Amino acid sequence: xxxxxxxxxxxxxxxxxxxxxxxxxxxxxxxxxxxxxxxxxxxxxxxxxxxxxxxxxxxxxxxxxxxxxxxxxxxxxxxxxxxxxxxxxxxxxxxxxxxxxxxxxxxxxxx
Amino acid sequence: xxxxxxxxxxxxxxxxxxxxxxxxxxxxxxxxxxxxxxxxxxxxxxxxxxxxxxxxxxxxxxxxxxxxxxxxxxxxxxxxxxxxxxxxxxxxxxxxxxxxxxxxxxxxxxxxx
Numbered sequence: 001x002x003x004x005x006x007x008x009x010x011x012x013x014x015x016x017x018x019x020x021x022x023x024x025x026x027x028x029x030x031x032x033x034x035x036x037x038x039x040x041x042x043x044x045x046x047x048x049x050x051x052x053x054x055x056x057x058x059x060x061x062x063x064x065x066x067x068x069x070x071x072x073x074x075x076x077x078x079x080x081x082x083x084x085x086x087x088x089x090x091x092x093x094x095x096x097x098x099x100x101x102x103x104x105x106x107x108x109x110x111x
Numbered sequence: 112x113x114x115x116x117x118x119x120x121x122x123x124x125x126x127x128x129x130x131x132x133x134x135x136x137x138x139x140x141x142x143x144x145x146x147x148x149x150x151x152x153x154x155x156x157x158x159x160x161x162x163x164x165x166x167x168x169x170x171x172x173x174x175x176x177x178x179x180x181x182x183x184x185x186x187x188x189x190x191x192x193x194x195x196x197x198x199x200x201x202x203x204x205x206x207x208x209x210x211x212x213x214x215x216x217x218x219x220x221x222x223x224x
Contacts, residue, residue, distance in 0.1 A: 004153070034212065036215070041199070041218075041220065042217055042218065043115075043117075043201055043216050043217040043218045044154070044203075044215035046212055046213065049211075049212040091154075091213075097156075097159045097166065097167050098144075098167055098169065099144075099146075099154070099156060101153030101154050101155075102153055103151070103152055104153060
């Protein structure tokens with residue numbers, strides 16, 4: 001069974017700092033890896049999807065990388081803003097089918 | 112293009128009762144999945160429906176059941192509610208079963224008392 005781990009569980013940074021969130025998974029036979037953002041008590045907002053054949057994806061200040069051989073993905077956030085404060089979740093799987101989630105990293109960006 | 116919508120947003124039920132949660136998938140998506148998210152945890156896969164048929168199931172008992180309708184909307188039914196069923200229930204849709212991006216609704220917060 002796929003196990004997904006996210007480190008750190010919580011992170012607090014001053015506004016403007018660049019930061020990296022980590023995600024590791026045990027089974028490298030994945031279809032894709034997806035990063036989500038979740039605000040307290042809310043649903044998940046998709047940030048980036050990396051197909052298994054890809055190495056990275058970028059959207060604005062966000063860049064996600066995927067290294068299947070080592071079972072790792074990172075989410076890089078440039079020039080963090082208070083509005084980036086949320087929980088960030090990574091998930092591996094196939095489409096919406098049986099996504100395996102980590103427990104998330106709770107990010108706080110301090111003005 | 113409308114996103115994934117779920118109803119109701121909040122619900123309180125008594126132990127032993129039954130509940131139905133609803134989800135409208137994003138336009139053009141034929142695959143819908145349901146997840147349970149306990150407080151402080153990542154979502155756990157319940158099951159998936161593809162073109163009105165169950166297409167995969169996680170480690171949840173049979174009292175969790177579902178339906179998908181011809182318009183690809185979906186229902187999650189939970190019978191004989193237990194206190195541990197209290198959670199945020201999330202619906203996700205995608206264009207197909209495999210490689211495409213999953214889009215989630217805002218969730219239904221279920222509290223069992």
